[in-house]
Structures are given as C-alpha cells and as structure tokens.
Amino acid sequence: MTPGATLKIDGCSTLPQLFLKKCRERGARIAMREKDFGIWQSYSWDEYREYASQVANGLLAMGLQRGDVTSILSEDCKEWMFADMGNQLAGGISNGVYPTYQPRQVKHALTDSRSRFLFVEDEEQLDKLLEIEADLPLVEKVWVFDWKGLRDFRHDKVAPVEDLYTLGLEYGKENPGRVERIVADGKPEDIAVLVYTSGTTGLPKGAMLSQRYAMYQMSLAPEFFYMSDTDELLTYLPLCHVAERIFSGWLPVATAATINFAESPETVAQDLVELSPTYLFAVPRVWEKFYSRVTTAMSEATWVGKKAYAAALAVGYRRADKLLAGQELTIADNLMFLLADRLVFRNIKKLLGLDRAHGLLSGAAPISESLLRWYLAIGLSVEEAYGQTETGIVTATRRGVFRLGTVGRAFTGVDVRIDGETGEILCRSFGQYSGYLNQPEKTEDTVIDGWVHTGDVGELDDEGNLRITDRLKDIIITAGGKNITPSVIENELKFSPYISDAVVIGDQRKYLTCLIMIDRENVEHYAQTNAIPFTDYKSLCARREIVALIDEQISEVNNGFSQVESIKEFRLIDVLLTAEDDELTPTMKLKRSFVNKKYSMLIDSMYNG
Amino acid sequence: MTTPLLELRNVETFYGPIMAIRGVSLTVNEGEIVAVLGANGAGKTTLLKTATGALNSRKGKVLLDGKMIQNRDPDWVARQGIAHVPEGREVFPFLNVEENLAMGAYNRNDKRAVARDIEAVYGYFPVLKELRKKLATYLSGGQQQMLAIGRGFIARPRLLLLDEPSLGLSPALCAEIFDIIARLNREQGLTILLVEQNANVALKVSQRGYVMEVGGMVMDGDSDHLLESEDIKEFYLGKKEEGVRGRRRWKKRKTWR
Numbered sequence: 001m002t003p004g005a006t007l008k009i010d011g012c013s014t015l016p017q018l019f020l021k022k023c024r025e026r027g028a029r030i031a032m033r034e035k036d037f038g039i040w041q042s043y044s045w046d047e048y049r050e051y052a053s054q055v056a057n058g059l060l061a062m063g064l065q066r067g068d069v070t071s072i073l074s075e076d077c078k079e080w081m082f083a084d085m086g087n088q089l090a091g092g093i094s095n096g097v098y099p100t101y102q103p104r105q106v107k108h109a110l111t112d113s114r115s116r117f118l119f120v121e122d123e124e125q126l127d128k129l130l131e132i133e134a135d136l137p138l139v140e141k142v143w144v145f146d147w148k149g150l151r152d153f154r155h156d157k158v159a160p161v162e163d164l165y166t167l168g169l170e171y172g173k174e175n176p177g178r179v180e181r182i183v184a185d186g187k188p189e190d191i192a193v194l195v196y197t198s199g200t201t202g203l204p205k206g207a208m209l210s211q212r213y214a215m216y217q218m219s220l221a222p223e224f225f226y227m228s229d230t231d232e233l234l235t236y237l238p239l240c241h242v243a244e245r246i247f248s249g250w251l252p253v254a255t256a257a258t259i260n261f262a263e264s265p266e267t268v269a270q271d272l273v274e275l276s277p278t279y280l281f282a283v284p285r286v287w288e289k290f291y292s293r294v295t296t297a298m299s300e301a302t303w304v305g306k307k308a309y310a311a312a313l314a315v316g317y318r319r320a321d322k323l324l325a326g327q328e329l330t331i332a333d334n335l336m337f338l339l340a341d342r343l344v345f346r347n348i349k350k351l352l353g354l355d356r357a358h359g360l361l362s363g364a365a366p367i368s369e370s371l372l373r374w375y376l377a378i379g380l381s382v383e384e385a386y387g388q389t390e391t392g393i394v395t396a397t398r399r400g401v402f403r404l405g406t407v408g409r410a411f412t413g414v415d416v417r418i419d420g421e422t423g424e425i426l427c428r429s430f431g432q433y434s435g436y437l438n439q440p441e442k443t444e445d446t447v448i449d450g451w452v453h454t455g456d457v458g459e460l461d462d463e464g465n466l467r468i469t470d471r472l473k474d475i476i477i478t479a480g481g482k483n484i485t486p487s488v489i490e491n492e493l494k495f496s497p498y499i500s501d502a503v504v505i506g507d508q509r510k511y512l513t514c515l516i517m518i519d520r521e522n523v524e525h526y527a528q529t530n531a532i533p534f535t536d537y538k539s540l541c542a543r544r545e546i547v548a549l550i551d552e553q554i555s556e557v558n559n560g561f562s563q564v565e566s567i568k569e570f571r572l573i574d575v576l577l578t579a580e581d582d583e584l585t586p587t588m589k590l591k592r593s594f595v596n597k598k599y600s601m602l603i604d605s606m607y608n609g
Numbered sequence: 610m611t612t613p614l615l616e617l618r619n620v621e622t623f624y625g626p627i628m629a630i631r632g633v634s635l636t637v638n639e640g641e642i643v644a645v646l647g648a649n650g651a652g653k654t655t656l657l658k659t660a661t662g663a664l665n666s667r668k669g670k671v672l673l674d675g676k677m678i679q680n681r682d683p684d685w686v687a688r689q690g691i692a693h694v695p696e697g698r699e700v701f702p703f704l705n706v707e708e709n710l711a712m713g714a715y716n717r718n719d720k721r722a723v724a725r726d727i728e729a730v731y732g733y734f735p736v737l738k739e740l741r742k743k744l745a746t747y748l749s750g751g752q753q754q755m756l757a758i759g760r761g762f763i764a765r766p767r768l769l770l771l772d773e774p775s776l777g778l779s780p781a782l783c784a785e786i787f788d789i790i791a792r793l794n795r796e797q798g799l800t801i802l803l804v805e806q807n808a809n810v811a812l813k814v815s816q817r818g819y820v821m822e823v824g825g826m827v828m829d830g831d832s833d834h835l836l837e838s839e840d841i842k843e844f845y846l847g848k849k850e851e852g853v854r855g856r857r858r859w860k861k862r863k864t865w866r
Contacts (some may be wrong), residue, residue, distance in 0.1 A: 127857065524632070527632070528631070528668075531668075531670070533618040533634030535634055535635065535826040535829040537865070575866060576864065576866075580862070
C-alpha cells in the first residue's frame with residue numbers, strides 16, 4: 001500500500017496544509033453561507049481561515065498538544081466548521097458528537113475519546129453536559145457557540161466561544177507562525193478525526209480517521225464525485241457523520257464548492273427549494289421523501305395535471321428503460337422527453353428544489369431500484385456511492401453508465417474482493433481508517449491482513465461493479481432454511497409513499513413478518529382525504545382503514561417476491577419516533593437489533609395465533 | 610358501541626385561504642365533560658364555532674347523535690340542543706340578569722319549567738339572584754361568566770359548549786366556577802365540551818381531554834393520564850424541571866406521548 005504514502009494534492013499531504021494553501025488562493029471567494037435572522041449571510045475563505053486560526057491559537061494558548069481530542073456537540077453551523085478546522089490546525093483530533101445524543105451517550109463519547117476541550121452549540125446542549133459534569137474530569141474547558149440565555153451563568157470551565165476567539169487573536173500576535181509550523185509538521189498518518197459509529201450493538205466505537213483518509217477522499221472529488229468550484233451544496237446531515245463530513249467538510253476544501261447550512265433539520269425541504277443546490281448528497285430516506293411528496297401532490301392535482309403527469313412519466317420511463325438497457329435513444333425519444341420535461345418534470349424539480357442540481361448522490365444505506373428508476377424517468381440521474389466509516393467511500397456509479405442495482409466500480413486505489421466462504425465484501429486501500437480507539441481487539445476483528453471486513457455481503461459482476469446484498473448479520477435464515485436478504489424487501493416497502501421505514505423479521509421463524517413505521521404526513525393526508533377520523537399518531541395507526549392501506553402496500557410488494565420472501569403479517573409502530581429515540585440512528589433509520597429487542601412482544605404476537 | 614352525542618370527523622375550517630383547523634376528529638359521549646386544550650391560535654374556538662354552525666367547514670362532518678349538522682345555521686343548531694357559551698362571556702350588557710337568563714330560554718315555551726330552571730341557576734349562583742335586577746354591564750367579570758353559563762343552561766341543551774370560562778378570572782373565582790361546572794354535570798347530567806388554556810383546572814374537572822396544536826389534534830386520552838404526561842406538564846402546567854442550572858430557557862421537543 002505504498003502509493004498512499006505519497007498521496008498529495010497541490011503539494012500538500014494533510015488537510016490543514018491544503019486548507020491554508022487554498023484559503024490563501026481563494027481569499028474573498030464565498031466558502032459558506034448561513035441564515036441569520038432569515039437572511040443568508042456569506043463567509044469567505046479568508047474569514048473561514050481567520051476564525052479557524054483564532055480557534056487554533058486559542059486552543060494552543062490553552063495548552064492543546066498534538067493528538068489531544070476536542071469534541072463538538074452541535075447541529076451543523078459555521079462555528080462547527082471553524083472549531084473543527086481550527087482544532088486540526090493546532091494538531092488536535094476532532095470528534096463530532098451527535099446533537100441528538102442523550103446525556104449518557106454524550107458521556108461515553110467524551111470519556112472514551114478522553115476529550116480535553118469541548119465546543120457546544122447552546123444552552124440546551126450545555127445542560128446535557130452539566131448533567132454529567134461530575135463524570136467528566138478530563139474536560140478542561142467548554143466553549144458555547146450561542147450564549148443566549150446564559151448571561152447570568154457563571155462557571156469556571158464554561159465560556160462563550162468569542163472568548164476563545166479573543167484569546168486566539170492575542171496568542172496569535174504573540175506567537176506568530178506557530179500554527180503554520182504545527183501544520184507544516186503534520187503527517188499523513190496523524191489522526192484527523194474520530195467518528196463514532198452508531199453502534200447498533202454495544203457502545204459506539206470511535207473510528208480513527210487519518211489525514212491520509214481525508215486526503216484520499218478529497219483526491220476523488222473531480223473525477224469520481226463530479227464536484228467543482230461552481231457547485232452549491234446544502235449541508236443538513238449531521239457533520240459528525242462521515243458522509244456529511246466528506247461532502248461538506250472536506251470536498252469543498254479540495255474543490256472550492258460553496259456550502260450552505262440548512263436552517264434546522266426540520267426546514268431542509270424549504271431550504272432546498274430556496275437554494276436549489278447544484279449538488280446534493282442524500283440518504284435514501286430523503287430520496288424516498290421527495291418521491292412521496294411528488295406522489296401526494298399529484299394525487300391532489302387537477303384532472304389535467306394528473307393526465308399530464310402520467311403521460312410525461314410514461315415518456316420518462318420509456319427513455320429511462322432504454323438508458324438502463326444500454327440502448328441508443330432516438331431523436332423522437334429525446335424530443336418527447338424534452339417536451340415532457342418542459343411541461344411537467346421541470347415543475348416537479350422546481351417543487352423539490354432540484355432544478356439546478358447536476359450532482360445527485362445517494363449513500364449511507366441501500367436504496368430501492370424502483371426509486372432510482374423513477375428519478376431517471378424525470379430526468380435526474382442519481383448516482384449511488386458505497387462505503388462506510390471504516391473504509392471511506394470506495395465505489396460509486398459513473399455518470400452515464402447505468403448499472404441499476406450496483407454501487408459501481410471501486411475507485412482507483414481501492415481493492416475490493418468478495419470473501420469466498422461468507423460472501424463478505426472486503427476492502428483495502430491506503431485511505432482506510434486507522435483502527436478503533438481503545439479497542440485493538442475490535443480492530444483486529446475488522447481489519448485482517450490489511451483488508452477491512454465490511455460486514456456487508458455482496459458480489460462483483462464481470463465488469464467489476466459491486467452489488468450489495470445485505471448486512472452479513474442481517475441476513476435472515478428462516479426455520480425452513482431459506483436465506484433471505486431483508487433490505488431488498490424493506491427497500492421495496494419504503495418505496496410506498498405511506499411507509500417511512502420497515503424492519504423485516506423472520507430469522508429462525510416459520511415465515512416473514514415486518515414492523516412498519518408509517519409516513520406520518522402522507523398517511524394523515526390519506527386519512528383526511530378519505531374521511532378517516534383520527535386524533536393523534538397512535539389513533540391513526542390504530543385505524544382499521546390505515547392498517548388496510550398498509551396491508552395493500554405490502555401485498556403489492558409481495559407480488560414481486562417469491563412465496564418464501566413474502567410478508568405474512570405486519571404491525572405498525574404506533575409511537576412517533578424522533579432522532580432522540582434509541583430506535584433510530586441519527587440519520588433516522590430504524591435499528592434492526594434494537595427494534596427486534598424492544599418490540600419482541602409485538603413481534604411474537606405475529607407468530608402466535 | 611353507543612353513538613356519541615357529538616362527533617367531529619376530519620373537520621377542516623378555513624378563514625379565507627388560511628386553514629384554521631385541519632382535519633380534526635373528536636367525540637363527546639353523553640354525560641361526559643371533555644376538555645380541549647391548546648395555546649392561543651391552536652384553533653379551539655374555531656372548533657366550537659364549527660360545531661355550532663357559526664363557521665362553515667369545508668370538509669368533514671359534525672354529527673349530533675349520529676345526524677349531520679355541519680354547515681347549518683347556528684340558530685337551527687341551537688334548537689337541536691347545543692348551547693354555546695362564547696369566549697369573553699358576551700352577555701347582553703343592557704339587559705338585566707333576569708332578562709339575560711330569559712334570553713337563554715328563547716326557544717322554550719314551557720314557562721313553568723323555565724321559571725324552575727331559573728331558580729336552579731340562582732341555586733348554583735346565589736350572587737346572580739341578589740343582582741337579578743341589575744344590568745349585566747355592571748356585573749364583574751366573574752359574575753358575567755356565571756350569567757353566561759346560566760344563560761347556556763337555561764336553554765336546557767343536550768350539550769353545553771364552554772369557551773374558556775376561566776378567562777380573566779382570579780384563581781379563587783376560577784375554582785368556584787369550575788366547581789359549579791362539575792356540579793352541573795353531576796347533578797343535572799349536563800354533557801359539556803370545554804375549551805380551555807388552563808389545563809390544570811380543565812383536566813381535573815373533565816373525564817377526557819384532547820390537545821390541539823396549530824389546527825390539529827396531537828394527543829388525546831383520559832384526563833388523569835394527560836395530567837401525568839411529560840409534555841402536558843411542561844407545556845401546559847408549567848411544571849418543568851428546573852434543569853441542572855436552576856433555570857432553563859430552552860424547551861424540550863414535544864413528542865406527545
């Protein structure tokens with residue numbers, strides 16, 4: 001794996017080096033935008049560097065040593081980026097903590113990482129910390145981004161972030177060039193960030209990602225991610241998640257693309273329309289949501305509108321299927337599509353805020369083929385990428401090369417092979433992670449002879465395209481001995497606008513069943529149009545008509561599968577779950593193992609009687 | 610299952626282009642007190658006005674005893690046995706107490722029974738008897754509220770709608786009025802749909818409750834159960850934990866469980 005040792009971008013071998021260099025080149029160019037009292041404010045690369053340097057100098061003044069960990073507990077915002085980059089400029093390791101974490105989870109993330117310094121977003125996040133303060137003897141100082149509501153609050157260890165900026169400014173004047181020297185001394189094997197993996201079983205593990213890991217992902221930007229300096233991104237997934245970190249944190253440093261922070265996780269849909277980004281990385285849940293919105297809007301459209309949509313979609317699907325089959329498009333195909341686009345699809349894209357988007361990427365979870373086909377039909381080619389925290393992003397589909405159902409070929413520099421015995425996908429690259437913090441035995445279980453065992457099962461076709469079957473541990477073996485890959489069925493279920501998430505169950509059981517999380521908005525809308533009375537979420541889930549509606553959706557999905565793969569029974573989860581709940585990952589996916597345990601009574605009820 | 614006395618099904622009411630209530634469903638059974646809680650602008654008053662026909666719904670049904678009564682004239686609805694005690698009392702200021710009560714009996718012609726009911730009102734609200742010849746405009750807020758409730762009762766409705774009876778009353782008066790509301794229900798078998806911001810008194814007097822937020826129902830259940838709910842405690846009863854710092858400004862996210 002020697003080529004990695006020399007991986008350089010513009011002569012730089014670490015992110016901080018590249019950052020300082022690029023900031024100098026870009027100067028007053030806009031690096032990021034954030035909404036402040038309803039107005040988008042921009043921040044240039046100069047300002048980004050200035051703030052990050054103040055953070056770096058401030059941390060040095062506080063005694064930060066190379067390799068010390070600084071944690072950030074906040075929603076995405078510009079200060080998050082300043083703190084993260086500043087910390088790395090000073091030689092620190094950054095650890096993002098999910099703002100949806102409960103105090104006990106925050107405690108684990110801070111103690112396991114031995115964080116010395118901490119940034120928190122506001123009063124609310126600070127309170128989490130104060131609750132567990134006694135258990136965090138290692139945390140020396142906490143800076144708060146937003147001091148609102150804390151005017152009369154006094155605490156030795158807690159201060160507004162502005163204090164750090166001021167301290168950094170003074171320290172920088174007294175010690176000119178210190179940050180630059182530290183940056184120049186940085187090595188590719190230095191750990192850049194810690195990413196705690198969601199940990200569906202046991203406590204989250206801190207994956208150590210090196211500077212080389214970051215550099216490798218950045219080196220892929222133009223060729224494999226199609227990102228350039230004219231791109232506008234929307235930052236809305238938690239920056240603690242490796243995917244958002246790659247797309248919003250790292251790739252823009254390499255490409256000069258501009259990032260825009262969503263106002264809040266609840267306003268992403270409006271932010272999208274307002275910004276109309278040119279580049280969007282999204283998890284399947286988001287792509288499913290867009291599709292559901294269009295379907296619902298169309299069910300409310302006028303007669304003419306519905307007919308036009310159906311006609312346009314027929315044209316779109318015909319074109320999409322030709323593209324997927326690798327057939328040539330005729331002039332007539334193109335003309336018809338142009339017409340359909342002008343009359344119908346363009347409006348749909350405007351409604352979603354995707355009318356300017358050229359770079360669309362799905363990842364972090366498997367996505368349904370039907371969904372990708374629909375996007376292609378309306379003229380949006382969504383590429384699929386594959387990777388995980390431990391490997392980085394290692395494959396993606398290429399533009400104009402349609403291999404539906406695969407996640408594309410391995411990037412240059414990555415070796416992918418399939419374990420002959422288990423079918424597990426193994427990856428090896430110089431850009432992979434450096435092991436789990438404090439858990440060498442877990443690292444040894446995962447990285448064997450340099451190959452990362454991904455825990456996913458898949459196959460490679462003769463062109464080298466990777467097809468993901470499922471998580472190894474999620475594969476269901478029924479009592480009848482049949483192997484079933486639940487995610488394939490789950491994805492088809494989620495394609496229904498009324499189903500937000502599903503967990504298929506059936507390991508060691510006679511038949512398959514599933515737990516369903518309904519799409520609240522669309523099901524409420526359905527209830528309202530069909531005069532089905534309900535009050536709260538629970539009562540909605542209890543309505544006979546709604547159960548029948550879901551039953552219908554499931555039957556439809558069952559038609560596409562064989563007898564053993566069909567769902568015989570189902571139950572609705574009648575609690576409206578939020579990201580704070582243990583059932584969901586921070587990216588709002590149901591955690592299979594947790595759900596299996598928590599709802600075991602409900603599950604058993606599907607097998608008894 | 611018995612037919613509920615009042616049932617709203619997926620009711621949507623608009624003020625011009627603005628949807629004030631979006632798909633609200635609710636039931637009131639005979640003999641119950643049902644409370645609807647919600648902040649300002651949640652759509653509580655709109656809900657009552659839609660039930661009485663003062664506002665027309667664009668979608669959904671209002672059923673009294675299983676019969677559709679939505680979008681009918683308010684006076685017709687009143688004759689079907691729904692009395693509405695509006696927010697802010699709305700007594701007739703230049704009629705005296707007795708005349709105000711008599712207005713409640715507008716649709717009745719059994720004079721003797723009316724006289725008996727007026728005496729019953731005086732029994733519940735002795736102060737009104739003392740002031741029977743006084744113009745309503747000279748009454749205090751609490752007395753006006755009593756008068757408005759009495760006027761609603763005189764109509765001998767099957768269902769009494771009360772819109773924020775606690776509005777502008779001292780805690781002592783408020784307790785007194787709610788005490789009488791409970792008695793009217795118990796002793797006269799009066800079914801009551803009560804809209805309130807004062808969750809504490811409303812949930813104590815009622816058997817069941819609903820919570821409205823921005824035009825929709827977010828929670829419903831037995832009142833005892835609602836009183837124990839974390840969200841109700843924090844957002845309606847003002848009983849939030851002080852938090853680690855002894856003062857907490859931020860609000861928890863509502864989950865309505």
